[in-house]
Amino acid sequence: MESMFGGLLSRLARVQFTVGYVAVLLAVSCAILVLGPHAHDILVQRASTNLHNLAHGHIGTLLGSAFVVDAGPLYFWLPFLTCLLVLAELHLRTMRLFLAFLVGHIGATLVVAAALATEVEVGWLPTSITRASDVGMSYGALAVIGAMTAAIPAPWRPAWVGWWISVGLTCAVMGADFTDAGHTVAVILGVLVSARFRQPIHWTQARMLMLVGSSGFGFLVLAHHWGTMAAAPVAGALGAFVAYKIVQRRSGRTVGPAPVAEDEESLSGQLPVLAG
Template identity: 45%
Template sequence: MTIFGGTRRGSGVVPSARAGGRRWLPVTVGYTAALALVSALWAGADPDIQLRTIADTSTNLDNLAHHRFGTLLTSAFVIADNGTALLAVPLLAGLLALSERRFGSRATVSVFLTGHVGATLLVAAGLWSGVRRGWFDADVCYAVDVGVSYGAMAVFGAVAAVVPAVWRAPWTVAWLAVALEGVVRGGDFTNVGHLLSYLLGSVAGLVLARNSPAARSPSWLDLQLLACGAFLASAFLPA
């Protein structure tokens, strides 16, 4: 057994992919349907309810310091902007579908959570240290921190395995450079989180690729779904 829902090297099968993940993509359908429902409810909610929802689901230092660890999951179901939701949900569906087709359902969930939770905790540790040393204003403890971007960037990093081998390294390095530029130009903790989640996902993708069946040439559908991921990543990273 290996991490990220893989299988033993040499077995030539990814169980979750063969057992139905590729047929109807339950993770993609279930998660994006939940996001669409929450986004629809959000659009019709009163501003006071929206503010309370953000306060209760943000993975900021205040919530984590008060042991509200459930926010590490609930924050992934709140997109606090209607326009962003209209763009992000369908593009995320394409990205998740690509990962689920390539790696299977369990692995896709593992990669998403590795990015979403892992990057959140790493960023929180950095912010906590910075606040203690006086590098950051204490207001950052109450910052809004919800959305799908960390998990999505991790999955995007992982699906580099779909890119043809001759282009894979340039593709990965180019997007790493874009994420680094986001940190330099954006200058806030969200940009750092995008970089960290992309790196975590890229490592996860390497592990998954080593424990998956021999790589096949990407289909036209794979490339279209990869384009969805690229558009989504571009939307998350500063121009």
């Protein structure tokens, strides 16, 4: 019994970020349900990383917003989010997962805020957008999807990156919402962060199934409208194919038989033979 308990603790230690973050999410979400709609509205308003809060110095919302999720039933999104974070933490390790999530969540938030502030300043958007609610884990989760590039076998990484960026751009254009643009930025930031990660890749059947579930979750976060759900797979497949072919062609040009031997033979026939 003691050995079983010790084994469980050692396994949980490998996914400590996931355990801690999911536990806080679960506690906050349950508290919101218990307190009711009014408390929910107040918490979302205060935790939102909108222009109004940021302009008034509420910098804490950059972190606090990641723990307030306003995205449908808890029983639907939490298991898939947990699956994604567990998979990423097993492959990337705890600190790298934390870095990818943090860069994606805060980075995408700041990029979106800067774009919205510019558009409001020039009159392209109404000032009411400055108080729009913007909470949740979606930026961080999609950055983790992008960071998983480091765990994808090298031959398939271009297709992986091409798929997610193409899907994100399609959803950002068709959705025409600032959160859709933020999702795309988060994916790109995750891919960029993954370029700094180096670790052995170890896939099992269970982890492959987790990847399928996590990818489906990421796709639904990006393409959350019927129109984008129809168009995004086509754009993603095209982007994956193009990216794969481009990298394949480049590697074919750089890796190949060098014509050194042929040149040496021709030169040896032209140079005089020095005999002793």
